[in-house]
Amino acid sequence: xxxxxxxxxxxxMTYVVIMTDRLNRAxxxxxxxxxxxxxxxxxxxxxxxxxxxxxxxxxxxxxxxxAITKKSGIFQYLxxxxxxxVDARPWGILVMLAVVTAVLSALLPNVTTVLMIAPVTxxxxxxxxxxxxxYLFAQIFAANIGGTATLIGDPPNIxxxxxxxxxxxxxxxxxxxxxxxxFAATLLPIYLIWGRTLKSTPEHRQRVLDYRExxxxxxxxxxxxxxxxxxxxxxxxxxxxxxxxxxxxxxxxGASLLLLLDNLPRSPGEQNKVVEQTFAEIEWQTIFFFIGLxxxxxxxxxxxxxxxxxxxxxxxxxxxxxxxxxxLLWASAVASAFVDNIPYVxxxxxxxxxxxxxxxxxxxxxxxxxxxxxxxxxxxxxxxxGSSSNLIIASFAERTGHPIRxxxxxxxxxPLMVLSLLISTVYIYLRYL
Amino acid sequence: xxxxxIMDPKPTVLHPSDTVRTATHYIMxxxxxxxxxxxxxxCYIGVFGVHCLMRLMLPPAVVMKxxxxxxPFIRETLPDLHRRLIEVEDSPISQCINEVVTVVAPxxxxxxxxxxxxxxxxxxxxxxxxxxxxxxMISYWDVTRKILATEV
Numbered sequence: 001x002x003x004x005x006x007x008x009x010x011x012x013m014t015y016v017v018i019m020t021d022r023l024n025r026a027x028x029x030x031x032x033x034x035x036x037x038x039x040x041x042x043x044x045x046x047x048x049x050x051x052x053x054x055x056x057x058x059x060x061x062x063x064x065x066x067a068i069t070k071k072s073g074i075f076q077y078l079x080x081x082x083x084x085x086v087d088a089r090p091w092g093i094l095v096m097l098a099v100v101t102a103v104l105s106a107l108l109p110n111v112t113t114v115l116m117i118a119p120v121t122x123x124x125x126x127x128x129x130x131x132x133x134x135y136l137f138a139q140i141f142a143a144n145i146g147g148t149a150t151l152i153g154d155p156p157n158i159x160x161x162x163x164x165x166x167x168x169x170x171x172x173x174x175x176x177x178x179x180x181x182x183f184a185a186t187l188l189p190i191y192l193i194w195g196r197t198l199k200s201t202p203e204h205r206q207r208v209l210d211y212r213e214x215x216x217x218x219x220x221x222x223x224x225x226x227x228x229x230x231x232x233x234x235x236x237x238x239x240x241x242x243x244x245x246x247x248x249x250x251x252x253x254g255a256s257l258l259l260l261l262d263n264l265p266r267s268p269g270e271q272n273k274v275v276e277q278t279f280a281e282i283e284w285q286t287i288f289f290f291i292g293l294x295x296x297x298x299x300x301x302x303x304x305x306x307x308x309x310x311x312x313x314x315x316x317x318x319x320x321x322x323x324x325x326x327x328l329l330w331a332s333a334v335a336s337a338f339v340d341n342i343p344y345v346x347x348x349x350x351x352x353x354x355x356x357x358x359x360x361x362x363x364x365x366x367x368x369x370x371x372x373x374x375x376x377x378x379x380x381x382x383x384x385x386g387s388s389s390n391l392i393i394a395s396f397a398e399r400t401g402h403p404i405r406x407x408x409x410x411x412x413x414x415p416l417m418v419l420s421l422l423i424s425t426v427y428i429y430l431r432y433l
Numbered sequence: 434x435x436x437x438x439i440m441d442p443k444p445t446v447l448h449p450s451d452t453v454r455t456a457t458h459y460i461m462x463x464x465x466x467x468x469x470x471x472x473x474x475x476c477y478i479g480v481f482g483v484h485c486l487m488r489l490m491l492p493p494a495v496v497m498k499x500x501x502x503x504x505p506f507i508r509e510t511l512p513d514l515h516r517r518l519i520e521v522e523d524s525p526i527s528q529c530i531n532e533v534v535t536v537v538a539p540x541x542x543x544x545x546x547x548x549x550x551x552x553x554x555x556x557x558x559x560x561x562x563x564x565x566x567x568x569x570m571i572s573y574w575d576v577t578r579k580i581l582a583t584e585v
Binding site for chain 2: 076080115120123127211214215218396399
């Protein structure tokens with residue numbers, strides 16, 4: 001079979017199987033990568049070259065840091081502290097928990113953030129005797145919007161940053177201001193729909209006010225160690241360009257440092273147990289999914305198919321950078337609302353790189369990279385299956401007897417996603433085009 | 434010898450429509466750890482016991498899957514916990530039946546039954562494989578009493 005055809009068919013088949021959710025996505029991507037090698041399109045050495053170890057290292061490092069940090073109870077502390085700051089008023093708590101979720105999602109993996117914040121949210125809404133649905137709905141948006149703000153907030157940004165050479169600071173300076181506006185604009189409709197109806201009695205609010213947030217910190221030593229390492233890591237990200245180091249190096253150094261600090265006072269036997277437990281918390285399925293996907297897309301790239309598709313796409317937009325950027329923003333959002341944004345972005349990256357010469361060099365691609373990032377991240381808000389964190393929050397909602405159904409969510413969330421895209425369109429146009 | 438030799442063939446049973454109040458009365462009055470729950474045909478459904486009562490007294494965010502693992506920041510009092518229980522007293526026990534309990538069949542060998550009892554650390558329902566009917570319960574006390582009463 002012609003290599004181009006084989007790679008193209010394998011690629012499409014892989015995506016179809018991933019979309020059906022019938023087979024674990026890590027198995028699918030690894031199997032596809034294996035077939036690329038078995039078919040002779042890549043040898044093992046070339047396949048390894050296709051893996052973006054900057055993405056893998058950054059993801060793994062941050063997962064280790066979060067796995068250790070969360071043991072300190074800091075996430076519960078933040079959630080309770082923020083709830084008490086607004087005198088346990090239902091709408092105030094919704095806003096504060098959404099802010100906490102957004103900020104944490106910008107600095108940590110979204111999935112981890114919602115796994116930590118959603119249970120506290122349910123505890124608080126149970127104490128207040130209010131419907132948790134609006135709170136969880138707002139947190140879905142907060143996680144996806146917050147994750148858009150930084151290089152490390154969402155896996156698509158990690159991949160884009162690594163492939164396009166965009167730094168942590170580039171993301172903060174270019175996307176964070178927009179994210180603040182989008183976040184505020186999203187809260188307004190939520191207030192109009194639910195905010196005014198959220199009521200609780202003084203007695204129920206007192207229950208929340210009686211929570212002692214300081215008692216949520218179960219290990220003060222670990223808390224300070226974790227916070228110190230997080231400060232070092234974030235500082236490292238911002239100075240990565242100056243120090244001439246990759247972000248993965250910074251994340252892995254932070255992870256090693258925190259592992260060391262956490263295990264230093266323990267006996268060797270205990271250390272083995274604790275390190276094993278920490279490593280067990282790494283989302284290996286995600287890591288191997290990425291590895292398989294990188295090899296698959298790299299293999300596809302070697303056939304020249306990506307260049308042809310990029311050329312065809314540019315013909316569609318008339319080779320106009322403005323049209324290309326805005327089209328990509330909207331197309332990416334709609335695609336990411338329905339399919340996994342990780343394989344989508346993995347595919348778009350080589351396509352966009354191939355547009356470089358036609359659009360006028362790497363600098364001309366900058367607005368296109370931001371469009372891809374905004375579309376892929378904000379698109380996750382469009383449907384319940386738009387991102388992993390949406391599904392996790394939905395599973396929590398189900399367990400409390402307030403299920404978030406696909407269609408009602410779509411009817412509320414899709415217009416809100418469109419609102420965020422309209423704001424992003426104006427921003428991209430005014431700032432870059 | 435099999436499980437049928439050591440089981441209590443007429444155990445107290447609950448039905449899914451029984452209230453939490455009824456179940457609490459049985460559990461507290463007779464100090465049962467677990468009571469079997471059966472449908473109208475006597476088919477085994479699961480168990481309701483002290484663990485279920487504890488679950489009902491805790492906030493849902495704590496007992497749910499992937500819920501909070503520690504809650505040292507909440508300082509509730511005994512009246513608070515009693516209030517929680519009162520809130521669900523008239524609800525049917527069907528909301529909190531534990532269906533993931535190891536059961537044995539009447540013809541399960543004696544030593545295997547003892548091993549199940551040892552591993553589950555609570556009373557074990559005896560269920561007929563074909564019909565799914567509950568035919569008895571085995572507690573630590575039943576077994577130990579019968580072993581001690583047997584001449585060597």
